[in-house]
Amino acid sequence: MTNQEANDLILDIKNLKVRYETQDGIVRAVNGIDLTLRKKRTLGLVGETGAGKTTTALAIMRLVPDPPGIVECDKLEISGQDILSLPENKLEHVRGNDISMIFQDPMTALNPVFTVGDQIAESLEIHEHLSSKDAKERAGDMLELVGIPRERANEYPHQFSGGMKQRVVIAIALACNPQLLLADEPTTALDVTIQAQVLELMNELKEKYDTSMIMITHDLGCVAEVCDEVAVMYAGRIVEEGTLEDVFNRTLHPYTEGLFNSLPNIKDRKAKLKPIKGLMPDPTNLPVGCSFAPRCNYVSDACLKAQPQLRSISQTHRVACTAYDNPEFHIERRIL
Amino acid sequence: MYRYILKRLLMLIPVLLGVAFLIFAIMDVAAGDPVYSVAGADATPEQIEALREKMGLNGSLIERYIRYIGNLLKGDLGTSYISKLDVMKVYLQRLPNTLKLATLTMIVAVGMAIPLGITAAVHQNSIRDTTSMVLALIGLSMPNFWLGLLLILFFSLKLGWFPTGGSEGFRSIVLPAITVGTSLAALLTRTTRSSMLDVLRQDYLRTARAKGVSERNVIQKHALRNALIPIITIFGVQFSNVLGGSVLAETVFAWPGVGRLVVDAIDQRDIPTVTGALVMTTMLVTIVNLLVDLVYAFVDPRIKAQYTK
Numbered sequence: 001m002t003n004q005e006a007n008d009l010i011l012d013i014k015n016l017k018v019r020y021e022t023q024d025g026i027v028r029a030v031n032g033i034d035l036t037l038r039k040k041r042t043l044g045l046v047g048e049t050g051a052g053k054t055t056t057a058l059a060i061m062r063l064v065p066d067p068p069g070i071v072e073c074d075k076l077e078i079s080g081q082d083i084l085s086l087p088e089n090k091l092e093h094v095r096g097n098d099i100s101m102i103f104q105d106p107m108t109a110l111n112p113v114f115t116v117g118d119q120i121a122e123s124l125e126i127h128e129h130l131s132s133k134d135a136k137e138r139a140g141d142m143l144e145l146v147g148i149p150r151e152r153a154n155e156y157p158h159q160f161s162g163g164m165k166q167r168v169v170i171a172i173a174l175a176c177n178p179q180l181l182l183a184d185e186p187t188t189a190l191d192v193t194i195q196a197q198v199l200e201l202m203n204e205l206k207e208k209y210d211t212s213m214i215m216i217t218h219d220l221g222c223v224a225e226v227c228d229e230v231a232v233m234y235a236g237r238i239v240e241e242g243t244l245e246d247v248f249n250r251t252l253h254p255y256t257e258g259l260f261n262s263l264p265n266i267k268d269r270k271a272k273l274k275p276i277k278g279l280m281p282d283p284t285n286l287p288v289g290c291s292f293a294p295r296c297n298y299v300s301d302a303c304l305k306a307q308p309q310l311r312s313i314s315q316t317h318r319v320a321c322t323a324y325d326n327p328e329f330h331i332e333r334r335i336l
Numbered sequence: 337m338y339r340y341i342l343k344r345l346l347m348l349i350p351v352l353l354g355v356a357f358l359i360f361a362i363m364d365v366a367a368g369d370p371v372y373s374v375a376g377a378d379a380t381p382e383q384i385e386a387l388r389e390k391m392g393l394n395g396s397l398i399e400r401y402i403r404y405i406g407n408l409l410k411g412d413l414g415t416s417y418i419s420k421l422d423v424m425k426v427y428l429q430r431l432p433n434t435l436k437l438a439t440l441t442m443i444v445a446v447g448m449a450i451p452l453g454i455t456a457a458v459h460q461n462s463i464r465d466t467t468s469m470v471l472a473l474i475g476l477s478m479p480n481f482w483l484g485l486l487l488i489l490f491f492s493l494k495l496g497w498f499p500t501g502g503s504e505g506f507r508s509i510v511l512p513a514i515t516v517g518t519s520l521a522a523l524l525t526r527t528t529r530s531s532m533l534d535v536l537r538q539d540y541l542r543t544a545r546a547k548g549v550s551e552r553n554v555i556q557k558h559a560l561r562n563a564l565i566p567i568i569t570i571f572g573v574q575f576s577n578v579l580g581g582s583v584l585a586e587t588v589f590a591w592p593g594v595g596r597l598v599v600d601a602i603d604q605r606d607i608p609t610v611t612g613a614l615v616m617t618t619m620l621v622t623i624v625n626l627l628v629d630l631v632y633a634f635v636d637p638r639i640k641a642q643y644t645k
Contacts, residue, residue, distance in 0.1 A: 063545055088551065096548035103546070108539035113561045113636055123547040156637040172547060 010180050010212040011037040011060070014075035018055050018236075020068045025284035029055040031236035034310075035214075037180070037229075042206065042213040044227035044244075046220065046259070050280050052236040053216040054104065057182040060214075061101055062091055079179055097127040100173035101182040105189050106165035110157040116168045117143070117153025120175050127176045142171040146201060163194035167201070174205055181206075181213045187222060199225050220259060224248065229316075232256050235281055235291035238310065242317035252319040254296045257333045290322060298323050298331070337633070340643040344626050348619075353405065355618045356611075360401050363607050369393075370607055374417055391417075404611075413612030418604050423612035426597065431616075433503060434593040437516070437585075438578040440509055444517025445524055445574065450560075450567070452521075453528025457536060458555060468525060475522035484515040484588035501590035512589040516582045520574045527570045531563040538562070564635050572628035576621040 018030040030052040037043050045053045058064045059071050062083060076084040078098055086094065103109040111119060120142050121135035130138065140150030146167040157165055166186060173181060183202065187195040203226055206213055215227055223230055224244065231241040232253060240253035251257050258276035265271055278295040281287055287294065289304040296303065300323065308320040323329045371388045372379075379387070388394050392403065392414070407414065413423035456468035491511060492500040499508045535541070536559055544558045545551075581595020594613055601609035633640035 061546055063542060092548045092550050094548070095546055101546045103539060103543055105539060109543045111540040111544065111558055111562070112638060114558075115637075119543075122544075122549065126548050156641075158638050158641065169543070172543065 008038040009036060009077075010039055010041075010079055011035060011214075012075060012077040013060070013073065015073060016056065016059055016076065017072040018052070018059050018064055019070050021070060022068050027283045028286055029236055029283060030059065031286070033233070033236070033238050035231065035238075037212050037214065039179075039212055040206075040210050041229060042215055042227045044223035044230040045214055045216045045233060046218065046223055046230060047233035048218060048280055050283065051233040053233055054184050055236075056233075057101060057184050057214065057216055060180075060182060061095060061099060062086075063095075063101075093127070096123040096173075096178070097176045098178055099180045099182065100176070100178040102166075102169055102173045102184060102186045104185045106162055106169050107189065109169050110165055112157055115154050115156055116160065120153075120168070120171050123172065123175045138175070139171075142175050143168070145174075145205070146171045147197075163190050163198065166190055166194075166198055170198070170202065170205075174209070174211075177209050177211070179212060181211050182216070183213060184216045185218070186215075187219070188217070195222070202226060220248075220263060232259070235283065235286060237291065237307075237320065239292065239321070240319045241310070242314075246314070246317040250317065251331065251333050252313060252317070252324070253321050254298050254323075254331055255292045257331045258295075260333060290320075298329075337640070337644055341626075341630070344629065348622050348626070351622055352615070352619060356405065356408070356615050357401055359611050359614045359618075360404060361397060363611055364397055364400075368605070370417060370605060373605065408615065413615070414608035416601075416606050416609050418601075418606045418609075423608050426609065427594070427613050427616055430592060430594045430597050433591065434579065434581055434595070436509055437512055437582065437591060437593055438575060440513035441516040441520065441578050441582070442571065442575050444513050445520040446571065448517065448521040449524030449528055453525045453567075454532055454555060454560065456525070456529040457532030460533060465529075468529070472522040472525040475518045475525075478519065480515055480519055480582070480584045481588050483518060484511070484585055487511045487515060488588070501588075503592055508589070508591075512582070512585045512591050515588070516578060516585045520578075524567065524570055524574070527566050528563065531566045532559060535559045535563045561635065565632060565639075568628060568631055568635065572624060576624050579620045579624065580617045 013033065013035040015032050015034065016030055017028075017032050020027040020029060033052075033056065035043070035056075045056065047053055055064065055069075059073070060076070060078075060083070062071070064071050073084055076082070078094065081094070081098075083091070083094065110116065117136055117139045120139035121130075121132065124130045124135040124138050125132060128135075136153065140153050143150050143153055148164060148167055148171075152160075157168070160168065166189070170186065173183075186202065187198050190198060199222060202213075205211070206226075213226075215223065217223060227244055229241070229243055230247040231238050232247065232255065233239070234255050240247060240251075240256050242250075247256060251260065255276070258274075261274040262276060264273060276295055281291050281294065287304070289306055290296070290308050293299045293303040302322045302325065306322075308322045310318045310320045311324065312318050313324075371384055371391060371393055374387065374391070385394075393400065395403070404414075411424060413427065415421065416423055416426065419426070452468045452471065456465040459465050488500050488511065491497045497507075498511050502508050538559075541554055541558055544554050549558065579594075581593045581598060583595040583599050585591065586593045586596045587599075594617065598610060598613045600606075601613065633643050
């Protein structure tokens with residue numbers, strides 16, 4: 001990595017592990033992931049429900065509930081600032097200011113007893129020390145930015161539709177121009193038409209404010225729309241990462257292939273869907289070898305013995321799959 | 337909103353009429369014929385009839401009820417059989433004492449319950465939670481009069497900080513308020529705790545934390561406001577109860593409130609006083625209920641939206 005690249009680094013995570021110690025056992029949600037993200041870039045964090053995507057984002061915000069959550073990490077830096085060792089009162093300056101998060105479910109993410117204007121203004125009052133009048137004014141600007149008339153600032157969340165609420169959630173997250181935006185399935189709870197609008201809005205805002213973003217989603221269409229880089233997560237590990245072209249056009253991991261095969265194909269409507277068989281392994285009892293092995297079409301004995309490590313295939317493209325020990329190996333996925 | 341308040345105020349009328357009738361009928365059945373006890377054993381039937389007329393006890397139950405309501409509208413609750421004093425006057429004399437005691441009692445109760453309940457919820461299953469809940473249990477199970485006596489023993493007789501009873505100034509109200517407030521705080525603490533536990537799991541608190549809101553404000557501003565509705569409900573019920581007078585505490589501390597007025601009047605079969613005081617208390621309670629409903633709307637905009645519909 002050159003010096004320039006190091007300066008550009010917004011997010012630098014080494015060996016992040018999160019486990020939840022519950023009465024029914026230890027849930028290993030995130031099992032040692034490395035992530036880096038440079039300025040103005042967008043990373044798509046892709047995977048099934050339960051892959052550890054949201055937990056990863058919460059860990060970056062230091063918002064994993066403790067107890068039962070325990071976060072371990074060798075390095076967690078935002079723009080060179082060590083987040084891991086910050087005391088709670090310093091963290092409050094980082095949250096909402098340097099890093100923001102857009103939450104998954106807009107129906108429950110807003111406080112029902114405060115007006116949306118107040119909820120947007122609150123972070124401005126905290127971080128930019130605006131008077132409540134100025135903050136209200138800026139909150140109105142933010143509402144207009146996300147396409148809601150500013151007169152509606154005095155209304156309460158229950159007076160808004162789902163799509164409008166999601167826009168409010170986005171306005172809250174963007175209020176203080178964060179360097180890093182964590183978007184946790186920002187469109188999952190929305191209608192497709194609204195989804196497209198929200199994605200477009202996020203793209204525009206990203207351009208406007210030079211924000212770096214991690215887009216957490218299981219929607220590959222959404223990834224193709226907004227992401228520069230993609231990391232595919234499975235059972236708390238990254239199994240494949242690279243640029244959008246790497247992962248979409250030069251897919252390497254059998255799991256990524258499975259995700260693509262699960263998409264309906266509008267050009268060939270007679271083709272049957274090929275869902276990935278089976279379920280994600282129980283996170284309280286992960287297998288010794290590759291977590292995906294029980295569901296993998298290419299599984300061999302070697303897969304069951306040891307956890308595959310990420311290996312570089314090209315400068316940008318990495319995959320964690322034992323099968324690539326054999327230089328002849330390739331998956332079946334037909335690249336369109 | 338104003339239409340809602342007006343509607344509720346109009347609804348008070350049938351409620352009050354109904355309650356007044358119930359009290360009137362029960363007193364008629366339960367207290368026996370007061371004319372005989374007033375007239376004495378050797379009164380002639382003519383004297384009794386004359387007295388009945390004079391006391392306004394002639395005619396059927398319905399007739400007397402209508403007459404009573406008519407007088408009530410003029411602010412006349414009748415005259416006490418025993419003291420021959422105007423019941424309204426006597427009640428209004430006692431009411432400030434009860435209001436003072438009720439208000440301070442609720443301040444004591446809320447002052448103990450909200451912090452304890454929040455602490456218990458935030459540190460669920462910790463030693464602080466257990467301690468709060470044990471305290472609440474003790475408060476709930478301790479008889480009022482016994483706690484009152486203990487407080488008198490310690491703070492009045494031993495330390496001499498507060499008078500043992502009577503109604504001289506602010507100092508004499510402290511111990512009764514603590515006595516009643518403690519027992520009310522117990523239920524309020526439990527309500528606060530369970531309501532807060534519900535709210536603490538909500539996603540919007542995570543949103544608040546993600547905004548950089550301090551943990552203190554997450555709890556005191558974002559969570560508490562959402563947890564208030566059940567707390568206000570219990571508060572309203574308890575406040576209504578103490579407005580009717582806290583008989584035990586008033587007795588132990590010789591506090592001249594409405595509770596003792598009613599109990600003494602029942603002992604003496606003083607029907608006008610009992611009926612009058614109960615009707616007035618009912619009126620207060622219905623007004624408190626209305627206020628509680630209005631506070632709901634103030635706390636939760638979703639409820640306000642229902643009112644304005």
